[in-house]
Amino acid sequence: MPTWELTAGDTSSGGVYSSADAFNSVAGRMAIADPEGRAQVKVYSSYTWTNLYVRCTTFNPPNNNTVRSRKNGAFGNLTVTVSGTGAFQDTVNSDALVDQDLICLQYTGIAAGDRNFSLWGSTLQDTGTNITLQVASGGATIAEGLTRYGPIAGRLNAATGMATTESDVQYTVRRATAYSNLRVFVGTNTIDNNSPFTFRKNIADGSQVATITPLATGAFEDTTNSDSVVAGDEIDYSLVTGADPGFVAVHLAQLKHTSTGREAATANPIGTSRTGDAFFGAEADASSTSTEVNSQIAARAAFTASNLFVNVTAHGASSGVDFFLRQNTANSALTVNVPQNTTGLFEDTTNSVSIALTDLYNYFQDHGGGVGGITPTIIGMAQGPTDAISGGGGKGYPTQMFNSNRRHRSRAVGRGLRVP
Numbered sequence: 001m002p003t004w005e006l007t008a009g010d011t012s013s014g015g016v017y018s019s020a021d022a023f024n025s026v027a028g029r030m031a032i033a034d035p036e037g038r039a040q041v042k043v044y045s046s047y048t049w050t051n052l053y054v055r056c057t058t059f060n061p062p063n064n065n066t067v068r069s070r071k072n073g074a075f076g077n078l079t080v081t082v083s084g085t086g087a088f089q090d091t092v093n094s095d096a097l098v099d100q101d102l103i104c105l106q107y108t109g110i111a112a113g114d115r116n117f118s119l120w121g122s123t124l125q126d127t128g129t130n131i132t133l134q135v136a137s138g139g140a141t142i143a144e145g146l147t148r149y150g151p152i153a154g155r156l157n158a159a160t161g162m163a164t165t166e167s168d169v170q171y172t173v174r175r176a177t178a179y180s181n182l183r184v185f186v187g188t189n190t191i192d193n194n195s196p197f198t199f200r201k202n203i204a205d206g207s208q209v210a211t212i213t214p215l216a217t218g219a220f221e222d223t224t225n226s227d228s229v230v231a232g233d234e235i236d237y238s239l240v241t242g243a244d245p246g247f248v249a250v251h252l253a254q255l256k257h258t259s260t261g262r263e264a265a266t267a268n269p270i271g272t273s274r275t276g277d278a279f280f281g282a283e284a285d286a287s288s289t290s291t292e293v294n295s296q297i298a299a300r301a302a303f304t305a306s307n308l309f310v311n312v313t314a315h316g317a318s319s320g321v322d323f324f325l326r327q328n329t330a331n332s333a334l335t336v337n338v339p340q341n342t343t344g345l346f347e348d349t350t351n352s353v354s355i356a357l358t359d360l361y362n363y364f365q366d367h368g369g370g371v372g373g374i375t376p377t378i379i380g381m382a383q384g385p386t387d388a389i390s391g392g393g394g395k396g397y398p399t400q401m402f403n404s405n406r407r408h409r410s411r412a413v414g415r416g417l418r419v420p
Helices: none
Strands: 003-009 015-017 022-024 047-059 065-071 074-082 086-097 102-108 115-126 131-143 147-150 177-189 195-201 205-212 218-221 226-229 234-240 247-258 262-267 278-280 303-315 321-327 330-338 344-348 352-355 360-366 374-383 406-409 417-419
Touching: 003 131, 003 262, 047 065, 047 074, 065 086, 065 115, 102 115, 115 131, 131 177, 131 262, 177 195, 177 205, 195 226, 195 247, 205 218, 205 226, 205 247, 234 247, 303 321, 303 330, 321 352, 321 374, 330 344, 330 352, 360 374
Parallel strands: none
Antiparallel strands: 003 115, 015 115, 022 102, 047 086, 047 115, 065 074, 065 102, 074 086, 131 247, 147 234, 177 218, 177 226, 177 247, 195 205, 195 234, 262 374, 278 360, 303 344, 303 352, 303 374, 321 330, 321 360, 344 406
């Protein structure tokens, strides 16, 4: 049965958590969410939810803290006790999920002190239906009367909102599938008019629309329509806020699809210019770090990585810049070169990499010898499933403490026990 890896990350300063309890989505951006509904992801099949993974970058409270699974507003069985910096994983416990369950993760703090988390991860072992999820999360307010765009993975909204240019958030898919059940969660809505949130394919509206109704908050889902895609299609989301004065804050967007893989991406619809080498989490908010270990997550199931993808919106570096999928602190065969003074969509369509159980993986921007900045809004890969899930035995961890063919489209053309 296939196993899907999900990760939420903020690899720069990390998600900063206080002594107050807080919730987080299972994928996308690592950010405090309260109330719980803003972080809840809906599943559409039966799964075994397992392998809760936590990477902590700063920890100085006087007591241990915990990260736990949540199912339908109650605690699940997955529990990680964080006692310091480093990576921690629960490979013993699991939660049984069924269609329509709502899941998220909860942090429970005890006493004052700083604690930053750069990555949380977990796995969903499917019953064989091959239904997987695309999740983007992270809220920001969008004023009335605007059209804005967001990516299908990673960070949905930047602090300043969503993208004004659609091509900045497009992601190229590499498999034929049908996306359905477009679902968004709205935390605040002061607009007394409809605000449609729409699936977009090749710079056109798809069939799926989750209409945010006047002044309403909570979850909105299109349970009727679906959108078929083929390899090479470019997808994203649009939000058109109503004309009535006010604003709307969308905190999470998700899709389901039946496929042999999913897109795992770090993304930010606005992007940040970087002038040097940088490491990124594999599924996160496109923040970066100069300390590679803070961006690494250990594979909790083996999978095949392919189609390294980069969307670059600005490039003022004086030389080309290389992007890599990293595997165990080394550059893997997945690589994309962004030539000097070029922007657009770039992809390695030739290579693939086998990620083994416990391998550490992340993305890397090798800035080379040039000076000047480059702004990637999306770095992603196609992540295939495995039929064997990691566990407490064999190569698993004990519980607690534990060259390439590249595609380019220019902007002008249009488009517990500590573990490693």
